[in-house]
Amino acid sequence: MIDVRDVVYDYPTLRALHGVSCTVEAGAVLALVGPNGAGKSTLMRCIAALDAPTEGTITVAGLDTQADPRAVHAALGYLPDFFGLYDELSIRRSLTYAARSRGVADAVVAEAVDLAAARVQLSDRLDQRAGELSRGLRQRLAIAQTIVHRPRVLLLDEPAAGLDPEARRSLSDLILKLAADGMTIVVSSHILAELEDYSTRMLMIRDGRVAGGGVVAAGGGARDEARVRATFADPPADLEARLVALGVAVERRTGDAVVIALAPGEDAAALLARLVKADLRICAYEPVTRTLEDAYMAQAPR
Amino acid sequence: MNPEFERNLWLEAAPRRIAWAAVAVGVIYGLTAISATRSPDLLATALATAGAVVFGACGLVWGARAAGGAVLNEIGDRTWDFQRLSALAPWAMTWGKLLGAASLAWLCALTGVLVVGVSLAWQGRPDALTTPLFMIALALLIQAICMAAALVGVRKARAEGRTARSAGVAGGLLIGVVLLFGVATSEGFQRGAGLSDLSRLFASKGEVAWWGLTVPASSFRLLATAAFAAWALAGAWRLMRLELQMQGAPVVWPAFLVFLAAFAGGLVYPEAGLPAAQLAGALVCALCAYAAAFAEPADRVRLRLFAAAVVRRTWARALRMAPAAIAPVLLAILLTAKAFATAAITRHWAIEPQLWQAAGLLAFMIRDLGVVAFHRFGPRPQRGDFGAVLTLALLYLAGGILGGMFGHDGGALFAPLPGPPGFSLGSGAVQAVVAWWLAARRIRAPEASAAA
Numbered sequence: 001m002i003d004v005r006d007v008v009y010d011y012p013t014l015r016a017l018h019g020v021s022c023t024v025e026a027g028a029v030l031a032l033v034g035p036n037g038a039g040k041s042t043l044m045r046c047i048a049a050l051d052a053p054t055e056g057t058i059t060v061a062g063l064d065t066q067a068d069p070r071a072v073h074a075a076l077g078y079l080p081d082f083f084g085l086y087d088e089l090s091i092r093r094s095l096t097y098a099a100r101s102r103g104v105a106d107a108v109v110a111e112a113v114d115l116a117a118a119r120v121q122l123s124d125r126l127d128q129r130a131g132e133l134s135r136g137l138r139q140r141l142a143i144a145q146t147i148v149h150r151p152r153v154l155l156l157d158e159p160a161a162g163l164d165p166e167a168r169r170s171l172s173d174l175i176l177k178l179a180a181d182g183m184t185i186v187v188s189s190h191i192l193a194e195l196e197d198y199s200t201r202m203l204m205i206r207d208g209r210v211a212g213g214g215v216v217a218a219g220g221g222a223r224d225e226a227r228v229r230a231t232f233a234d235p236p237a238d239l240e241a242r243l244v245a246l247g248v249a250v251e252r253r254t255g256d257a258v259v260i261a262l263a264p265g266e267d268a269a270a271l272l273a274r275l276v277k278a279d280l281r282i283c284a285y286e287p288v289t290r291t292l293e294d295a296y297m298a299q300a301p302r
Numbered sequence: 303m304n305p306e307f308e309r310n311l312w313l314e315a316a317p318r319r320i321a322w323a324a325v326a327v328g329v330i331y332g333l334t335a336i337s338a339t340r341s342p343d344l345l346a347t348a349l350a351t352a353g354a355v356v357f358g359a360c361g362l363v364w365g366a367r368a369a370g371g372a373v374l375n376e377i378g379d380r381t382w383d384f385q386r387l388s389a390l391a392p393w394a395m396t397w398g399k400l401l402g403a404a405s406l407a408w409l410c411a412l413t414g415v416l417v418v419g420v421s422l423a424w425q426g427r428p429d430a431l432t433t434p435l436f437m438i439a440l441a442l443l444i445q446a447i448c449m450a451a452a453l454v455g456v457r458k459a460r461a462e463g464r465t466a467r468s469a470g471v472a473g474g475l476l477i478g479v480v481l482l483f484g485v486a487t488s489e490g491f492q493r494g495a496g497l498s499d500l501s502r503l504f505a506s507k508g509e510v511a512w513w514g515l516t517v518p519a520s521s522f523r524l525l526a527t528a529a530f531a532a533w534a535l536a537g538a539w540r541l542m543r544l545e546l547q548m549q550g551a552p553v554v555w556p557a558f559l560v561f562l563a564a565f566a567g568g569l570v571y572p573e574a575g576l577p578a579a580q581l582a583g584a585l586v587c588a589l590c591a592y593a594a595a596f597a598e599p600a601d602r603v604r605l606r607l608f609a610a611a612v613v614r615r616t617w618a619r620a621l622r623m624a625p626a627a628i629a630p631v632l633l634a635i636l637l638t639a640k641a642f643a644t645a646a647i648t649r650h651w652a653i654e655p656q657l658w659q660a661a662g663l664l665a666f667m668i669r670d671l672g673v674v675a676f677h678r679f680g681p682r683p684q685r686g687d688f689g690a691v692l693t694l695a696l697l698y699l700a701g702g703i704l705g706g707m708f709g710h711d712g713g714a715l716f717a718p719l720p721g722p723p724g725f726s727l728g729s730g731a732v733q734a735v736v737a738w739w740l741a742a743r744r745i746r747a748p749e750a751s752a753a754a
Contacts, residue, residue: 010603011463011603013681048387049547050383050386050387050547052547054603054606054607066549069546069547069548070389070546070547070548073386073387073388073389073546074389076387077387078383078387080380080383082380083380083381083383083384084379084380084381084384085381086309086313086379086381087379088313089309089312089313093309093312097305097308097309097312098384100305100308101305101306101309101385101388101389101390102387102388102389103388103389145384149389
């Protein structure tokens with residue numbers, strides 16, 4: 001759905017992107033991660049055909065961003081990190097304008113407005129002025145404006161910045177719903193926990209370059225076959241020494257829980273049997289799930 | 303309805319605002335009528351004056367501010383990217399903003415136009431029709447220029463890494479007009495071209511001769527203003543296209559330059575002959591080169607892409623990336639050469655001294671553009687415009703002082719003044735080479751030149 005090839009972007013005195021290449025499959029939810037100033041927003045603006053790369057090509061839904069920027073604009077929705085709303089307009093008028101200016105046919109504008117408002121749970125506030133909304137509700141309205149024309153690709157730049165936990169949860173639910181509808185979504189953030197709930201793929205940008213192995217699996221609750229977490233009841237004081245004596249590789253300990261790296265070819269059930277046989281009282285034993293942070297940390301040193 | 307126009311109507315022309323505006327305008331006309339009831343003629347004159355004041359305040363000041371703000375407010379409110387992503391065509395975006403943002407101002411201004419028209423008709427004035435039409439064209443012209451200036455300001459600010467502000471754009475517009483007026487009316491610049499005849503535009507009495515046609519001044523003023531309004535609209539549309547990331551062959555700018563050269567030449571032609579008309583065209587093109595050099599964003603990436611396209615001979619891309627000052631410079635050189643060729647054939651002038659001075663003028667123009675580029679592509683581009691103006695002022699001041707001390711011979715080394723043949727040309731050419739060498743260093747490697 002999105003194909004970025006050898007993209008270089010120069011600001012007047014600074015090269016922001018150094019030959020970035022990546023491909024995002026249709027239906028993916030890509031977490032675009034990296035430290036502040038890494039080039040995430042610049043890459044997003046290039047994908048959105050708001051800025052033209054100095055070198056390289058970008059296609060979105062098969063459309064070249066430089067050859068046909070307006071068609072790309074029609075195919076995607078983009079919410080920048082700092083956005084504004086028309087504070088004097090009601091939510092209904094804001095969405096009506098967004099729909100009409102995005103080319104939604106007049107006959108179905110009202111339907112599109114209702115649907116977008118329902119998706120972000122603003123249906124009961126349609127006649128409220130945008131200027132009267134809280135930060136979280138403003139974010140929802142901005143996203144509704146961005147998706148009112150049902151784009152195939154949605155780009156969200158730091159969408160959860162400044163949101164309270166409840167609003168972040170609603171945002172996650174919304175992104176999951178949109179992804180379930182088949183939308184390809186790119187979400188950038190430097191706070192990995194934000195992206196944990198919905199990302200299926202991850203791309204790390206560092207110093208304007210793709211870091212790690214390009215677009216990789218995001219983690220997203222996938223089982224890590226090489227590690228288990230064991231929680232001990234009344235662990236002995238020399239727990240770690242006893243585990244080492246058993247030939248168990250302790251990766252880290254948090255309170256009563258220990259993350260153990262399985263030896264190559266070792267079965268998790270066999271390890272459990274060994275621990276029980278050694279008179280260690282275990283109250284929980286589970287495979288470790290890979291988090292986005294695990295994926296990030298795994299890619300970061302490369 | 304155009305969605306952008308409709309949105310602006312929602313914001314600007316809400317019923318309550320219209321009602322308040324109607325009350326304010328009604329009070330102005332009512333008080334005027336009450337204060338001038340002694341005779342019908344006095345009443346007509348007073349109402350025409352009040353109408354003109356309302357028109358000026360609403361159509362020219364308020365409308366111009368609203369038209370410029372139509373883009374700058376979007377930037378300030380962080381809604382501009384959202385608009386750039388819309389499906390609206392550039393023309394729909396342009397007129398939707400232009401007429402929509404100034405919709406209430408237009409409603410008020412049109413009452414002034416109507417009152418002026420009726421008052422003039424009541425007095426039996428022959429310009430009862432052309433004057434109201436001229437007023438409408440003038441308001442369109444001013445508003446379109448303000449929107450175009452705002453779009454120029456947005457592009458400049460983006461290239462310089464700052465946010466465009468209305469005060470900055472208004473200030474830039476004002477300084478630009480004053481500078482261009484100062485250069486255009488300077489004796490050295492006008493030499494031989496008779497540009498002062500442009501003043502005919504500002505008075506609508508009598509007749510105007512243009513390329514041999516004699517036209518009533520009021521009609522000429524109306525047509526000229528309407529034509530320039532159309533060009534200003536085309537310019538705003540073209541800049542809006544660029545903001546929406548749409549590329550295309552640069553047609554409008556060169557076409558406008560040709561129109562402008564022909565327009566200026568036509569005012570000079572009947573009295574001074576064809577070579578002078580061609581020189582007048584060259585001079586206004588030279589002025590446009592200065593304007594373009596200051597107005598275009600100092601975007602070294604774009605310049606590098608232009609240079610790369612030229613090297614690769616991908617001319618279509620090179621044309622799209624070409625700096626805006628190139629077209630007027632080339633046209634100025636072409637028209638100057640044509641003027642002297644025509645003069646040689648028709649034996650219109652004693653060619654040689656004029657030729658040296660014209661060539662000197664062109665050399666100094668190219669030097670000045672190099673100075674402008676050197677400052678604007680510096681490490682602190684925000685101060686580039688001011689630095690360029692200051693340096694140019696100092697250079698010409700030095701020329702004036704030396705001219706005062708040593709006569710024209712010394713001054714001709716620092717300004718395109720009459721002097722020994724080739725003085726101004728040679729000095730201007732050397733200075734142009736130095737200025738452009740320094741500018742090229744900065745464009746290629748700003749950090750290195752800044753460190754140096």
